[in-house]
Amino acid sequence: MKKTLLILTTLALFSVGCNQAAKQKQTAETTLFNMENKVLNGEYADEACVINYKTYLYEGTMAKETAKSEEDITFSLSFPVINTIFINKKEVDLAEVNDYLLSLAMAPYDSDEKEYNNIEEMRKAFFDDYIHDKKETESSLPWNYDKKITVQSLTERGGNNLVFFKEIADAYFGGAHPVAHTNYYGYHLSEKRQVTLNDIITNKEKLNELGEKYFKEAFQLTNEPYKTQGYDFEKFELNDNFYLTNEGIFFFFNPYEITSYANHLDVDVFIPNSAIKSILK
Secondary structure, three states, X not given: OOOEEOOOOEEEEEEEOOOHHHHOOOOHHHOOOEEEEEEEEEEEEOOOEEEEEEEEEEXXXXXXXXXXXXXXXXXXXXXXXXXXXXXXXXXXXXXXXXXXXXXXXXXXXXXXXXXXXXXXXXXXXXXXXXXXXXXXXXXXXXXXXXXXXXXXXXXXXXOEEEEEEEEEEEEEOOXXXXXXXXXXXXXXXXXXXEOOHHHOEOOHHHHHHHHHHHHHHHOOOOOOOHHHHOOOOOOOOOOOOEEEOOOEEEEEXXXXXXXXXXXXXXXXXXXXXXXXHHHEX
């Protein structure tokens, strides 16, 4: 499938700099960090589908001098807002997909499961949390948070239109190393909900067998135990981190899932339609 992602033009650009109130009691609330928001036009297209959207980018930076850190403290979050979807030149109902995208964007950036009313509140909370942690630990290590959500694919299965999004997040909040992941999310345009494997596959056991076959082929593995070949599992199991294209289904494993962080190995497994056609809904 041929895909194109075009960033066409900047529609809006505005920023707020540090103000003089920060000279008093310095908190993130008194703009200790610089903010910048952008809106960009974008398009996803293949032979049959066109998605027009805007990408919203929210950034923030606290200078290392203010943060008393080795580097600047940075926050960056971007996600698409869909304008139109056309499949075979026919416009498709957006079906609340933008509410779904916003919920992905505003998912907590750490493990505290916080809820935010808007992106501005989330961005401010990040810098407030850094200031609080700085007082507790007196660490000079810089924090950063960078999450990007993009359009991955659009496909039709069993008369249903499914759009998939890719989320890449990279963060560091102190500790031994950064935390990074790549996740895929599918949205069922007809039923206005997230896509699951049960929506597209009739036999998960057979799918897992195929997944293991293509996993071994892709990484040239033998029938020896996986742990002797550098993997941290005894039995291969596909996860729920997947997306569909017109060619087949892709599964993605993040570091830590099947091997140690030290190996820093991202693993993706592709199973073609020709192999799974008998178990597709």
